[in-house]
Structures are given as C-alpha cells and as structure tokens.
Amino acid sequence: MRHDATQGGSLIIFATFLLGLVLSQIPLPDFLLWYRPEWVALVLIYWVLMLPHRVGLVSAFSIGILLDIIRGSVLGLNALSLTLIAYLVLLLYKRLRMFPLWQQSMMVMVLVGVNQLLFFWMQGITGTTAGGLQFMLPSLISALLWPWVYVVLHGVRRTFRIE
Numbered sequence: 001m002r003h004d005a006t007q008g009g010s011l012i013i014f015a016t017f018l019l020g021l022v023l024s025q026i027p028l029p030d031f032l033l034w035y036r037p038e039w040v041a042l043v044l045i046y047w048v049l050m051l052p053h054r055v056g057l058v059s060a061f062s063i064g065i066l067l068d069i070i071r072g073s074v075l076g077l078n079a080l081s082l083t084l085i086a087y088l089v090l091l092l093y094k095r096l097r098m099f100p101l102w103q104q105s106m107m108v109m110v111l112v113g114v115n116q117l118l119f120f121w122m123q124g125i126t127g128t129t130a131g132g133l134q135f136m137l138p139s140l141i142s143a144l145l146w147p148w149v150y151v152v153l154h155g156v157r158r159t160f161r162i163e
Contacts (some may be wrong), residue, residue, distance in 0.1 A: 009162035013055060016043050016153060017063050017139055021109055025070060034134040037142040038112050040067055040078075045108060046153045048089040053163070054102045061084035077122050081115045088114070109143035 020043035028036060040063060047055035061103055063080030073077070088111055089096065113136060120135045156162075 009160060012162055013047055021070060034137045035141055036138060037145050038138050040114050041115055042142055042149045043085060043087055044082055045111060046150060048086050049093050052090055052093050054076045056090060057083055057086050072161060074126055081118045084118060085111050085115055105143045105146040108146040109139050112142040113139035
C-alpha cells in the first residue's frame with residue numbers, strides 16, 4: 001500500500017511540473033514577456049525545499065532538458081540552470097524551511113536571479129542575447145508570487161499526503 005501512495009505522490013509532483021511547463025509557455029504580448037515568472041523554477045524550489053529526498057538534482061536536470069526541448073533553446077542551458085538552483089536549495093533547505101514566507105521570497109529572488117544571470121551569460125556566449133537589465137525582472141516577479149505558489153503547492157501536498 002505504501003508503494004501506491006509513493007507512486008501517486010510522484011505523479012502529482014510530475015503533474016505540478018507539467019503545469020509549470022505549460023504556464024511557462026503561455027503566449028504573452030511582447031510588452032509582458034519580461035514579466036513572466038519562472039514557473040518551473042518556482043515549482044522546483046518548492047519540491048526540493050519540502051521533499052529533498054524525492055526531488056533533487058536528477059529531477060532538476062530532467063525537467064531542464066524537457067524545458068530546453070520545449071523552448072527550443074540550446075540543449076542543456078535550462079538543465080544547467082535548474083540543476084544549479086536545485087543544488088543551492090539542497091545546500092540551504094534546512095535553513096530555508098525555517099524562514100517566514102517573506103524571507104523565503106527574498107531567497108527565491110536570489111535563486112531565480114542566479115538562474116537568470118547564468119541563462120543570460122550562456123546566451124551571451126552563444127550570441128543570442130539582448131542588452132539591458134530587464135532579464136532580471138522574472139526574479140522579482142517570481143519572488144512576489146512565491147507566497148502564493150508556496151500556499152497552493154503546500155495545499156496540494158497536504159491534500160494528496162505527499163511525503
């Protein structure tokens with residue numbers, strides 16, 4: 001019976017990642033493109049923070065490769081940046097869990113900011129980047145949305161008793 005509960009939990013976790021992938025691909029008008037939060041990174045941060053024994057570096061790399069394929073970006077670019085985020089959360093998850101949501105939001109801004117900087121740097125190497133600092137806006141938007149993402153995913157976790 002325990003195996004079935006674990007399998008069901010894995011499907012729910014996978015479904016939340018799929019939802020994050022879908023939200024990351026919804027078409028937006030050009031003027032809103034820089035305001036898109038990093039949905040996949042937010043979902044990844046939550047699951048690594050809450051269930052580090054189930055969601056970790058391999059999950060982050062796999063979701064990153066899938067995101068690279070969906071976006072048509074350089075293969076491994078999102079995989080590298082999401083794996084780095086997962087690694088940093090794994091290093092800090094015991095402390096992060098103790099923080100109130102507003103402090104977690106600040107850490108999410110830093111983590112997504114690192115993701116954005118790495119992505120921007122890698123795009124610069126491949127010659128596909130645009131100038132300006134607007135590439136950091138998703139980290140701010142993601143931090144502002146973190147409390148809601150946390151509450152929703154926490155509710156999902158409690159409803160389906162995912163441990």
